[in-house]
Structure formats: structure tokens, C-alpha cells
Amino acid sequence: MSRDDSQPWFDSKALFWAVRADYEVVRRWDALVELRKLSVTTAQDSQMGALVALYRHLGTNLKVGVGYNFTDYSDDLSDLSHRNHGAFFNIIGKF
Numbered sequence: 454m455s456r457d458d459s460q461p462w463f464d465s466k467a468l469f470w471a472v473r474a475d476y477e478v479v480r481r482w483d484a485l486v487e488l489r490k491l492s493v494t495t496a497q498d499s500q501m502g503a504l505v506a507l508y509r510h511l512g513t514n515l516k517v518g519v520g521y522n523f524t525d526y527s528d529d530l531s532d533l534s535h536r537n538h539g540a541f542f543n544i545i546g547k548f
Contacts, residue, residue: 465495483508483516491526500526506543518543 471489478484487504502524510516519542525535 463495465493467494468492478507481510483510483518485518485520489524491524500524502526502538506541508543508545514548515544515546518545 469489469491471487473485473487476484476486485504485506485508488501489504490499490501492499502522504520504522504524506518506520508516508518519540521540522538525538
């Protein structure tokens, strides 16, 4: 409820898991499918969803992609808004 002593603290346990599959569709193009589940024991809430994306490799160290998140929750467990579905753009670099 609060990060300081102005409000009481309480315990809350959350479990997030994801199972992901990447597939090289054609040279330099990858498809991604991810199943994900978020369970919050204190709220007695559990939600499952999916995410899909398509990535293009730009050289050996960079890829960019677009996708859609079909879930209403975020893998950021502090975000409890349940308004996180929709399209996204992602850049991945490796060094």
C-alpha cells in the first residue's frame, strides 16, 4: 500500500510463469508464441493468456519486432492495473 511507514505492510505472494517458443520462419525472420500465467495468492486470483510476435534480424546483434499481448496483466508484478493487452514494438540487442 505504501513504501514508507504511513500505511501498514502486508504479505502478498505472486507467481508468474511463461512458456515461450521461438521459430525461424525464413532467413532473418523469427516468430514467437508465449503462454503466460499470473497467480496472486493473497487476491486468490489467477489469469492465463498469450503473446505473439514477429521479429526481423538486423545484422548479427540486433533484432526488432512487433507483436500483440492478449493478456490483461503485465509481467511487471507491481503493475496491478490489468490494462496491459495490446500491440507492442520491441528492440533486442546482444553483445
